[in-house]
Amino acid sequence: MILYDFDYERPNTLQEATALLRQTEGKARLLAGGTDLLPNMRVQVLKPTMLISLGAITPRPPQAELDGSIRIDALTRLADLENSEFVRREIPMLAESAHVVGGNQIRQVATLGGNLCQETRCLYLNQEHDYQFTAPCYKRNGDCCYPFPGNKPGTCWSVYMSDTAPALIALSANVDIIGEAGVRTVPAETLFTGNSLEPLWLARTEIISSVVVPPIPTGFGWGYHKSTIRGGLEFAMANIAVALWLENDRKTCAGARIVVGAVSEGPLRALATEKSLVGQVLNADLLWKAADDASNEINPLPHHGFTRNYLNENIRVYLRRTLITAFERAYGMDA
Amino acid sequence: MSELKFVGKSFKRKDGPDKVTGRALYSEDVKLPGILIGRVLRSPHPHARIVSIDTSRAKALPGVKAVITVEDTKGIKHGFVETPRYPADQEVLARGKVVHVGEELAAVAAVDSFTAQQALELINVEYEILPGVFDPEKAMDPEAPKIHPSHPKIADKEPFSNIGGKTECGWGDVEKGFAESDYVREDRYESQLRTHGYLEPHVTLAHWESDKLNIWTSSMGTFVKRAKLAKTLDLPYSSVRIHKTYVGGTFGGKIDLYSHEYCAARLSILTGRPVRIVASREEIFSAYRHSQPLIVEVKTGVKNDGTIVAQQLRVINNAGAYRGSGVVVVFLAWGFTMAPYRCPNLKYEGYSVYTNYTVRAPQRGHGCPKVRFAIESQLDMIAEALGIDPITIRLRNARQPSEDLPNGDNVHNGNLPECIRVAAEKSDLLKKYGEARKSPQTGHIRRGIGIGVSAYFGGSLIYPNSSGVMVKMNDDGSAIVLTGAIDVGQGAETVICQIVAEELAIGMEDVKIISSDTDTTPQDIGAWVSGMTYITGNAARQAAGNARAKLIQVASEQMNAPVEDLWVEDKAVFNRQNPQQRMTYDQVFAASVATHRGDTIIGEGFWRTMRDVPTHPSLATTKGRWTENYAFSAQVAEVEVDIETGEAKLVKALTVHDCGFPVNPALVKGQVDGQVSMAMGHAFMEEVITRNGYTLNPNWLDYRMPTIHNMAASEDADVITEEYRVGEPYRTKEVGEGLVSGILAAMANAVYDATGVRLYTTPFSPERILSGLKKLEPSKTTGVRDQQSPEVL
Ligand SMILES: Cc1cc2nc3c(=O)[nH]c(=O)nc-3n(C[C@H](O)[C@H](O)[C@H](O)COP(=O)(O)OP(=O)(O)OC[C@H]3O[C@@H](n4cnc5c(N)ncnc54)[C@H](O)[C@@H]3O)c2cc1C
């Protein structure tokens, strides 16, 4: 139960919503599906003075732009993403990453924008603080950190667990953001600050209006995996999104993006490994080595009962598997 | 057997339509005018002295109708066990000190949740923090912080601190037994903290009206609740009425008195208004009772052919901050040790140790899974060392039908060897076993198979010790059953109706049931000692038989035919010698009223297990009989393990059990599947993660119970050794909780079979399995960076 009073507005356009955000000086929050916001209000991680519901605004269906990129309205429900023929055909990785979020009931209301803007998570944070961990930690504007007391003051290692963000980054997606000065467009990966206290470079008065996935290169293959304990209705132990694209010879790597999420303040890219793959003639051995290299590049934070050691192992193995799958898809073994 | 029409058939559940259409009323659905919202103030410390509690500001808050602390109670203690050795030990609200996080200190009743929350925040408690202790072995150290004094009988002899109770027993001479053994091994097994996972939270509505306390509460036995509430409130039982409500699952977690139940009642008495308290899921996870994590140390000596010669067990229970059912679980752990296999020399010691954790409750199986996990894992290791297969070693030791047990119980017709044989045959275990470890394997998935066996008691003596049932005939020939039995989802009402329908020869739709209301139904044992179908079922059989006898008597007078010639069929009494001569029940009823001084034909029945045994066995020494019948089972698990990531899952389960006569086979199957799924959670997923007595994952997302998608194929086969005889006592046995155990052990053995990794601690997490695999093949460890990783967070 949310035990405090707040105001509620239901504007008809995103412009009205930004105006409301400005009026409340950023103390309001957008309410999309509410599946992240409302639980966080219940445990008092967030205490907005006003909720601005986006419920009256109908998202535009995903569509191809003239340049071949695909625009997806940020208000699109995850269920609509995963079930869209168009998205499944054109950007199956995004459909897959939407499909693994929560459970069906969650996906029926959760939106893509909300998924990107979700709060970071930590076992000490995501619970009521009536009698447990009552002293607020840094993330709740206090001055302690329960799991990492040895860290520099003000450091929070809660993890950002969006399942769609790694896929969008691997797809080199951009996001359109509506703010005071109009619309700005930034690559999805630059949204992340690397600081769990304020995980997104997004002013409180800004709204993500859409996500734009640029044209998929030829010879493209993808791999996506979400590691969990029970296979569903669960946040990730780690999630992995890999994109590979090949030269016309269908062997030489033209480009690669390797992204690991849910183990850090934001999604992590294995930049050095990505670079080392470009120009190489790919084969299983090489991809195995790339997986090892990438997992060495990624430094997971221990979280939700998983040790850093085990996360390393899990990520390494699934990087291998997703890289192989991506290569197979790129090569055309998987039509 | 063939003439049975109702028992032995898979009738649809009586409660099914209400539940699936949302009509069923659970405690939270009961609406009364003027309800106040109750909330409980809980301790933020695992161990602290209460210097002072100041409720004045809360009381002054507008909208607050009452605030109570222990000073507003009679100070009467209660306990899960209340015996001379283990007297009641817990007050309904903390007095003097708090001993676990979330312990109840005060309660408020207010006009709404918001005000109630504010009131809690206005209560000022001053604490003096005391050192806490969380590991039971550390708590036993003489120097450890003292939560409560050790039990005087144990403190006299042993130096340990924090001993809440101990069970000690044995027979033969273990030292001699080990000396005579060809092979002896010693192992130690541990289990995690698990919760019950009932979907309906704890909810209590209390209304004090006209000197009567009316209670609607989610429970497993209304008569136990009445007894404990009346006692702590110092009211006669007749002043307390626990009403029937539907119950959304319990699994052991809703027996005994809970502080919030007392608080709702007391607040209602003080305000004269209905008071409802609903526990949040967080509260249930972080302040309520979970099951008991056991450390089980087993030493077993065998002959070369696998015959067990001697066994020594030391069990340590992390019992939490009050006695709870902690002293029961260390008694039961002995029973679950000795029931399946013969063991001529046994020494058993079980300690229940106080720690600064929440109090513990029984959980489906009450210790059995942890004990069987230990013994069955070790038995496989012994078999392997001796070059015997897992089936042979079990058959060698399994108790035979009619065998006497050392405690004076008897196996009767129970047939464990047959269960083992059928399980081996149906699963083809001997052909599959060892395959994954033998031939060169490709790919990263390994499949393994394993077996575990178990035996479970069917009803024992514990308050209220017996069940009564009444069957009232209606003048149209239909019947009303009054029973105290509570349907917690297991199908109690359906089964009782089937029995009554059978004994009275009327249709299922002709039987209506009124249940689990302490004012209107007879006393009942409740749904928590695995005896409902046997004990309440026999009481129902007797009550219906009693009504039938009256019907036949009246009919015999009317028809002028001897009682011996009369029998019942289709709501009528007929003459076996002359089937044309018959009287319908409505006619008989009218005749009874006309000729028997208005007798409306009410049948009574009652049943008690072990009727000649004065009381329950000794928790301290195990002396005395435990139960009348044992349900045996053998279960086989097939698992798949990803040897690169350590991820493992159950893919196939086989349960072969002897549950006695299955009154409703579909409900039996439901129990089997439910237990397989619960054991799977135990094996691979669930753990209440704690740190210093605080709970880190108090929600369904971070505490991972299996979902329907995790459920493995679950087959079952029964080895039924008992039959139902109309009008005669019959034996049903236990099927509701014994089957979480063998299958857990089977999964452990199957993981070993798949990988060669022997696990001594549940859950079998990917991390544990992977680190086991790495130990087996250290050379394969590549790419792991040597990092300083903080403890599991
Ligand atoms: C049981 C359960 C399971 C879950 N499992 C997963 C999981 O497996 N993986 C996962 O990634 N998430 C999971 N979540 C979290 C959450 O459901 C998803 O992230 C979901 O996509 C959030 O979308 P929403 O529309 O509900 O966001 P909301 O809760 O409405 O919003 C979340 C945040 O984003 C802001 N916001 C929303 N839309 C915009 C926008 N267009 N521009 C700027 N800010 C915006 C809101 O103000 C709020 O701060 C789970 C949640 C629950 C309750």
Ligand code: SF4
């Ligand atoms: S990691 Fe962050 S959220 Fe977790 S306790 Fe520390 S500061 Fe709080």
